[in-house]
Amino acid sequence: MDKDKPIISFDNVFFGYSSAEDEQFYYAVHDATFDIYEGEFVAVVGKNGSGKSTIAKLMNAILEPSDEGGSVTVFGIDTKKGNKYEVRKRVGMVFQNPDNSMVASIVEDDIAFGPENLGLEREEIVSRVDNAISLLGIENLRTRTPHKLSGGQKQKIAIAGILALKPDVLVLDESTAMLDPQGRKEVIQTLIKLNKQEKITIVLITHFMEEVLFADRVLVVNQGSVKLVGTPKDIFLNCDKLIEYGLTIPRLIELESKLRQSGLDVTQGENNVELLAKEVAAVLSDRFET
Amino acid sequence: MAIIVKDLCYTYNEKTPFATKALKNVTVTIDEGEFVCVVGHTGSGKSTFIQHLNGLIRLQSGQLAVDGIDLCVKKPDFMALRGKIGMVFQYPEYQLFADTVFEDVAFGPRNMGLKDAEVKSRVFHAIERVGLNYGLYAEKSPFELSGGEKRRVAIAGVIAMEPRILVLDEPTAGLDPLGKNEILNLIEDIRKTVAPTVLMVNHDMNEVAEHATKVMVFCDGEMTEYLPPKDLFRKADYLTSIGLDLPTITKFASKLKESGVDIGDCLTVEQAYDRIIRLHLKDR
Numbered sequence: 003m004d005k006d007k008p009i010i011s012f013d014n015v016f017f018g019y020s021s022a023e024d025e026q027f028y029y030a031v032h033d034a035t036f037d038i039y040e041g042e043f044v045a046v047v048g049k050n051g052s053g054k055s056t057i058a059k060l061m062n063a064i065l066e067p068s069d070e071g072g073s074v075t076v077f078g079i080d081t082k083k084g085n086k087y088e089v090r091k092r093v094g095m096v097f098q099n100p101d102n103s104m105v106a107s108i109v110e111d112d113i114a115f116g117p118e119n120l121g122l123e124r125e126e127i128v129s130r131v132d133n134a135i136s137l138l139g140i141e142n143l144r145t146r147t148p149h150k151l152s153g154g155q156k157q158k159i160a161i162a163g164i165l166a167l168k169p170d171v172l173v174l175d176e177s178t179a180m181l182d183p184q185g186r187k188e189v190i191q192t193l194i195k196l197n198k199q200e201k202i203t204i205v206l207i208t209h210f211m212e213e214v215l216f217a218d219r220v221l222v223v224n225q226g227s228v229k230l231v232g233t234p235k236d237i238f239l240n241c242d243k244l245i246e247y248g249l250t251i252p253r254l255i256e257l258e259s260k261l262r263q264s265g266l267d268v269t270q271g272e273n274n275v276e277l278l279a280k281e282v283a284a285v286l287s288d289r290f291e292t
Numbered sequence: 293m294a295i296i297v298k299d300l301c302y303t304y305n306e307k308t309p310f311a312t313k314a315l316k317n318v319t320v321t322i323d324e325g326e327f328v329c330v331v332g333h334t335g336s337g338k339s340t341f342i343q344h345l346n347g348l349i350r351l352q353s354g355q356l357a358v359d360g361i362d363l364c365v366k367k368p369d370f371m372a373l374r375g376k377i378g379m380v381f382q383y384p385e386y387q388l389f390a391d392t393v394f395e396d397v398a399f400g401p402r403n404m405g406l407k408d409a410e411v412k413s414r415v416f417h418a419i420e421r422v423g424l425n426y427g428l429y430a431e432k433s434p435f436e437l438s439g440g441e442k443r444r445v446a447i448a449g450v451i452a453m454e455p456r457i458l459v460l461d462e463p464t465a466g467l468d469p470l471g472k473n474e475i476l477n478l479i480e481d482i483r484k485t486v487a488p489t490v491l492m493v494n495h496d497m498n499e500v501a502e503h504a505t506k507v508m509v510f511c512d513g514e515m516t517e518y519l520p521p522k523d524l525f526r527k528a529d530y531l532t533s534i535g536l537d538l539p540t541i542t543k544f545a546s547k548l549k550e551s552g553v554d555i556g557d558c559l560t561v562e563q564a565y566d567r568i569i570r571l572h573l574k575d576r
Contacts, residue, residue, distance in 0.1 A: 049468050049469075049470055050438070050439070050440070050468045050470075050471065051438075152334060179466050180465065180466050182334065182495045183495050183496070183537060184333070184535065209468040209469055210469075211469065248468075248470050249469060249470075250469035250470070250473070252540070253498060253539075253540045253541055253561050254540050254541075254544060256561050257541070257544070257561050257564055257565055260561070260565045261565065261568065261569075264565075264569055264572070266568070266572060275540070275543050275544050275547050276547055278544060278547075279544055279547035279548040279550070279551050280551055282548055282551075282553065282568055283548060283551035283552055283553045285572065286553050286568070286571050286572060287552070287553075
């Protein structure tokens with residue numbers, strides 16, 4: 003990650019809407035300020051209704067900040083004034099339900115949908131589809147029918163379809179929420195690979211606290227603004243805050259935290275089964291010797 | 293005994309070139325009062341098994357009795373069966389259809405032929421049971437509710453039929469952590485009040501460890517285990533070999549044992565914490 007190069011910047015962003023139900027005005031995003039840097043893997047967490055999906059949509063100009071509501075700058079382009087198509091070319095978005103993003107009846111046609119719509123030459127489309135398929139390791143699915151595949155497989159195809167647009171940033175809006183543990187694992191492994199090998203910046207919107215552990219940095223969102231920023235370890239030092247914001251704590255970190263509060267010397271925020279076992283064993287064996 | 297299953301077999305597309313065996317000689321007796329978690333991979337047979345329980349799939353071979361209703365006879369009493377066993381499918385909120393929450397929840401009891409007064413009382417109790425305020429919600433359209441509320445209404449529609457056995461297929465899928473906990477607490481509450489026996493398909497081994505009294509494992513159409521969670525999770529090698537995970541706390545307890553400290557079989561954070569603290573304080 004390159005700290006000098008913020009590629010997405012939110013400056014005091016507000017996003018409001020009038021509710022159809024009670025005609026009141028609400029802010030889904032309320033004074034959010036943060037940067038995303040080139041090449042990093044960022045997790046954005048928050049409970050339902052915290053504004054995290056709205057933040058995702060502001061990142062590729064599906065939504066833009068309210069009037070007088072600050073600015074979102076993506077690769078130097080102000081999403082309100084600049085070229086939205088350029089923003090969307092550089093920031094690709096993957097949504098929650100892969101069924102909603104499948105457009106063709108054959109996997110490779112589905113992946114080609116994006117580049118076709120960019121009006122690219124045929125050779126270029128073929129090469130981009132080949133490249134996306136090989137990056138995701140889904141050669142075996144190439145001529146299959148998307149709706150007959152598992153959730154994890156479909157989500158990989160959705161990601162391949164976005165990669166064929168050659169984005170610099172991939173924003174995933176709860177893209178693992180509907181998958182089983184196996185599918186979720188596969189998608190996360192794919193994201194880590196794209197981040198490390200292809201240097202694609204990843205923004206993962208999620209409510210699975212275990213997924214946060216793979217990120218370089220975590221943004222905790224509540225009531226439309228960013229409340230905590232830090233490495234996963236930093237974030238899990240604030241268990242009380244996380245609970246206050248309606249999030250849950252991974253079980254091992256909860257155990258670490260309880261043991262620390264009872265005076266056992268264990269490292270907080272690691273979420274590492276082996277490390278915690280060693281530390282607890284060390285504390286207990288000291289006890290027996292004295 | 294709530295459910296008795298003997299040598300249950302089922303083949304999809306039987307007697308065609310596409311025949312696939314989905315269930316192979318499943319034999320199990322589920323006692324009343326059990327909270328059974330059903331685990332296994334996609335295609336392992338768990339959905340086929342569950343659909344047998346309320347007669348959505350007709351028996352091909354083997355024996356099945358649900359709360360005293362024999363499904364082996366020529367014309368099983370499906371009406372009685374479906375009053376006794378309530379099914380909550382995956383993403384049940386997509387099944388909501390009526391104009392108001394009241395009408396949606398009333399659909400089941402009305403079809404059971406109950407009188408209006410009884411229907412009304414059941415709907416009232418079911419809506420309140422799932423944690424929604426009857427006065428505020430009964431006349432709302434189910435489609436203007438949040439995802440979590442919709443799921444509650446769908447569950448209310450099932451428990452309004454007052455089933456003795458509740459079957460749920462991944463009831464927490466797609467919910468955020470708080471929503472998950474709320475639904476699991478709701479199921480525990482329903483188990484204490486309405487339906488003493490619960491079967492739940494679930495992929496999250498941590499949730500299985502914290503709620504199940506018995507775990508049923510499906511693999512390639514066979515039911516390979518039916519055990520209390522602490523006994524099942526001792527078979528770490530077997531579970532790993534069929535691609536199932538272990539609960540985090542169980543993994544931790546076994547690593548701790550390798551490091552020379554035995555805290556026994558642990559399923560929950562509280563258990564592990566209590567036992568470590570007890571050891572910690574023992575020699576002080």
